[in-house]
Amino acid sequence: MANLIQAAREQVAQLTQAAYETAAAQGLFPAGQEIRGTVEVPKDSKNGDFASSFAMAGAKALHMAPRQIAQIILDHLELEGTLFQRAEIAGPGFLNFFYAPKWYGEVLAAVEEEPETYGACGEGGGRKVMVEFVSANPTGPMHMGNARGGVLGDTLANVLKRAGWDTWKEFYVNDAGNQIHKFAVSIHARYMQLILGEENYPFPEDGYQGDDIRELAQAFYQAQGDAYKDAPEGRWLDDMSRFGLERNIPKMKADLRKYGIEYDQWFFESELHDSGYVAETVDLLTQKGWTYEKDGALWLNTTELLKEKYIREGKTREQADKLDLKDDVLRRANGFYTYFAADIAYHRNKFEKRGFDKVINVWGADHHGHVARLQAALDGLGLDGSHRLVIVLMQLVNLLQDGKPVRMSKRTGKAIALHDLLDEISVDAARYYFNNRAATSPLDFDLDLAVRQDSDNPVYYVQYAHARICSLIANLAEDGAGVLPCAQVDPALLAADEERSLVKTLAQYPEEIRLAARDYDPSRINRYLTALAGDFHRFYNACRMKGEEAALQAARLKLADSVRLVLANGLGLLGVCAPNKM
Numbered sequence: 347m348a349n350l351i352q353a354a355r356e357q358v359a360q361l362t363q364a365a366y367e368t369a370a371a372q373g374l375f376p377a378g379q380e381i382r383g384t385v386e387v388p389k390d391s392k393n394g395d396f397a398s399s400f401a402m403a404g405a406k407a408l409h410m411a412p413r414q415i416a417q418i419i420l421d422h423l424e425l426e427g428t429l430f431q432r433a434e435i436a437g438p439g440f441l442n443f444f445y446a447p448k449w450y451g452e453v454l455a456a457v458e459e460e461p462e463t464y465g466a467c468g469e470g471g472g473r474k475v476m477v478e479f480v481s482a483n484p485t486g487p488m489h490m491g492n493a494r495g496g497v498l499g500d501t502l503a504n505v506l507k508r509a510g511w512d513t514w515k516e517f518y519v520n521d522a523g524n525q526i527h528k529f530a531v532s533i534h535a536r537y538m539q540l541i542l543g544e545e546n547y548p549f550p551e552d553g554y555q556g557d558d559i560r561e562l563a564q565a566f567y568q569a570q571g572d573a574y575k576d577a578p579e580g581r582w583l584d585d586m587s588r589f590g591l592e593r594n595i596p597k598m599k600a601d602l603r604k605y606g607i608e609y610d611q612w613f614f615e616s617e618l619h620d621s622g623y624v625a626e627t628v629d630l631l632t633q634k635g636w637t638y639e640k641d642g643a644l645w646l647n648t649t650e651l652l653k654e655k656y657i658r659e660g661k662t663r664e665q666a667d668k669l670d671l672k673d674d675v676l677r678r679a680n681g682f683y684t685y686f687a688a689d690i691a692y693h694r695n696k697f698e699k700r701g702f703d704k705v706i707n708v709w710g711a712d713h714h715g716h717v718a719r720l721q722a723a724l725d726g727l728g729l730d731g732s733h734r735l736v737i738v739l740m741q742l743v744n745l746l747q748d749g750k751p752v753r754m755s756k757r758t759g760k761a762i763a764l765h766d767l768l769d770e771i772s773v774d775a776a777r778y779y780f781n782n783r784a785a786t787s788p789l790d791f792d793l794d795l796a797v798r799q800d801s802d803n804p805v806y807y808v809q810y811a812h813a814r815i816c817s818l819i820a821n822l823a824e825d826g827a828g829v830l831p832c833a834q835v836d837p838a839l840l841a842a843d844e845e846r847s848l849v850k851t852l853a854q855y856p857e858e859i860r861l862a863a864r865d866y867d868p869s870r871i872n873r874y875l876t877a878l879a880g881d882f883h884r885f886y887n888a889c890r891m892k893g894e895e896a897a898l899q900a901a902r903l904k905l906a907d908s909v910r911l912v913l914a915n916g917l918g919l920l921g922v923c924a925p926n927k928m
Contacts, residue, residue, distance in 0.1 A: 348456040349467060349856040350449065351387075354429045355396060358385045358443050361430070362400045365422040374418050379407045391847070394434070394442030401439035412439025450846065451837035453853045454908050458832050461911035462918075463508070465855040469863060470511030476696055477503040479708040480602070481518040484594045485529040486558050487763040488601055490743045491710055494789060496764075497780040497921070498740060499708040500607045501868035504919045506706075509863035514702070515609045517602075518692065521591055522615045523685050529554060530587035534574075536563030537586070541572050562590050601765050606773055606921040618691050624683045627691035627727075628676050636726045642679030646686075649673055651722035655732055674719065690723045697729045706736045706866060708785070714739055738866050740785040747793045771796045774922045778805035781920055784869045799928075804876055808913065809925055811879035814886070815910040816926040822891065822903060829907045830900050839901040844885040848905060851881045852912055859919075868919075875916045882909045 362383065370377040383400035401416035408415055416439040423433055431446035457464050479499020482492045500515065507513040520526070532553040539547045540563060553559075566574075566589050574582050595612070602609075618624050628644065631637050636647050653666040676687040696705050709716075717737045724731025745752040745762060752762065768776060775796040782804060783789050801807045819829060840846060855874065862870040891902050914924035 348452070349860070350429075350453050350456060350853045351850075351857055354445070354449060355385050357429055358396045358398055359383075361423055361425070361428065361443075362398050362419055362441065364424065365419045366400070366404075368422045369418050375408050375410075375415075379404065381407060388442065391843075393436060393440075395430075395445045395850075396443045397436070398441040398443070399439075400441060405439075415439065416441050445846075447836075447838035447840075450840055450849045451832060451835070453849050454835070454837065454904055455832040457852060457908040457911050462915060464912060464915055465859045466508050466510070467856055467860050467863075468510040469860055470506060470509050472510065472512055473703040474514065474701060475506055475511045475704045475706060476514045476516055476700075476702045477506070477706045477708070478516045478518055479503075480607075481520070482598065483520050483525050484591055484598060485525055485554055486556050486594070487765065488598060489764065490745060490762050490767065490791075491740070493605070493764045493767060493776065494743050494780040495708045495710070495740055496602060496605055496607050497777045498738065498785055498868065501777075501781050501871070501920055502706065502708070502738070502862075502866060504921070505859060505862045505868045505871065508859050508919065511704075511863070514611070515607075517609045517612045519595065519612055519614045520685075521587075522619055522688065526587050526591075527583065528552065529590055530583045532559045533563050533566065533586045533590055534582050536560050537566055537574065540564065540567050541575055558594075562593060565589075565593070601768075604768055604773065605764065606777060613692070615688055615692070618688055618695065619683070623695060624688050624691040627694050628683065628687055630694075631676070631690075631723070631726060634726060634728075636723075637676060643675050644677040646674045646676050646723060646726075648719055648722065651726050652718060655718065655722045655725055658732070686719075686723075689720060690727075693720065693724055693731070693735060694727055694729065697724070697731075697734065698727075704734050704736065706738060708738045708740055711739045711741050713737075736866060738785050741788040743780070744788060744790045745793065746790055752793070774809070775803075775805050777921050778808075778872065781869055782872045784867050804872070805922065806928075808875045808879045808917065809922075810928055811882050812910055812913040812917070812924045813926060813928040815882070815906050815913075818886075818891070818906060819903070819910070822899075825892070827891075827896075827899060827903065829903055832904065835901050835904045836897055837901065839898050840905060842889055844881075844888040845902070845905060848881045848885045848909065851878050852908055855912055855916070871916050871919055875913060875920075878909065878913060878916075882906070882913075 366375060366379075366381065369375050370379075381400060381404040383398050383403035385396050385398050388394055388397045401412040401419065404410075404415055405412045413435060416435045419441060420433060420435060425432065425446075429446055429449040429452070430443045433441055433443045436442050460466075477499050479502075480488070480492050480496050482488050488496075503513045503515050528550075531550055535547060535549045535553060536559055539549070566586060569589075574585070599612075628637070631646060632644075636651060638645055638647060649671040652669070652671050653663075656666045656669070657663060674686050675684050676690075677683050693705065696702050717739070721731040721735050724735060770793060779791055779796055780789065795803055796805075797803075799806055801810075822828075840849065855878075858870050858874040862868050885905070889902055891899050891906075894902070917924045
């Protein structure tokens, strides 16, 4: 797919190099010099669309003043048939290049050619990438942090796919270990309280306190009566955890489906344990010399693994030795494997068994201490976790209403659940807002702003631009003016600053997708769409269509329709609808 800004940038370099070689062949320059000038976009478009520093970069090698070099280059530039109409000298010797109408026409043609995939690039090269996100404990409803992680992960996977990666979306279900034990114990305690009375059966201090646990206990009691009143612990632990998970996981899937998220796979931690894959992974670490036994437990020598990782990344051995590092238990003295052991096995499964080239996890910022340890453990298995495992750490969400923080759900008295939030605001607003800032920044989510229908609400502002164009096209169609194919439109007529600025913004979209994928920052798409909508509104207010001469009207209508297509394209990446009417 065309990245026409990059193509034009490369052509500037080619044109200046060709002009140098032509002049050198005429004896005007010393031949055979390698000159590496920069090609940048000037801050002020009056200084051209690109500025080349070739003349300044070549002054020493060519033994000439930069402006003299620039003049010779200018005299030997061959712009006929290129993306540029003219060039001029500025300042100490910059060569400023100005787009030809051909370039503006090619941008509109690129949008027209494949509107749904415009902006795609081949950066991923078809390599396999997994994006694992949300992966909330299935012991209760999903909350605001999961809401942010959900849209970040989902949109990032969409962006990576557009950037040429073979993407896979996965939810890791922690259905084994301590939290599931606590989950079953909590259900059992509430179940026993239903039979014996709350005052006659103590609830564990570290148990899950939510109303959802009471509801599960009530449902279990309705199904089983008091049959489990005297059941042995092993039986009720298994049956109550299974009962709870069989109800909670479908609720999670339903909430995420309502939120517009579908996974390629829900992967269960229990499968790793049941298949022996956790034990096998720990044995591999032992074979490679990375474990030791102490106090009946098996430990991972995380300290040495991290030191080796930090040395590879540029620290000295002395610096690494001064770090306050700790080892990790893999298998407890009672024979049970830790969560960390299962996590290592799970990521080994991603790389070794399922063949992903890169794995991206979206985690809360409170997991930052876990990142390097997991990467180092994978390094120890020879899987190059330091480069192939990417962790996107997500900062907290602050929910605001009436300008004040909202901490509790009115219904449950606990943290706001995802399904409660989606009862208050639209899925479009939630998805747009939660992706509106980079994961590394805390996010203020203003409930009042999210439901407003004015330009202060960013999702409304972008959607309104799309609907406005649809209305414009419909109105002009009533007058017999339809959107023409690019071949029948004269891009040279798009000469106003607002028109050219709008085409340049359309051309920027492929680069935004490339950078969003490179930096694992899908919020770039939000910022781009807001800028595109703003440029369109300025164009719409400055450049009338109704009543204009037919050729100019056709060119402007084509430009407006191109904006409509790219707005719909970008909103689609975000999982947000592009309405025809508002």
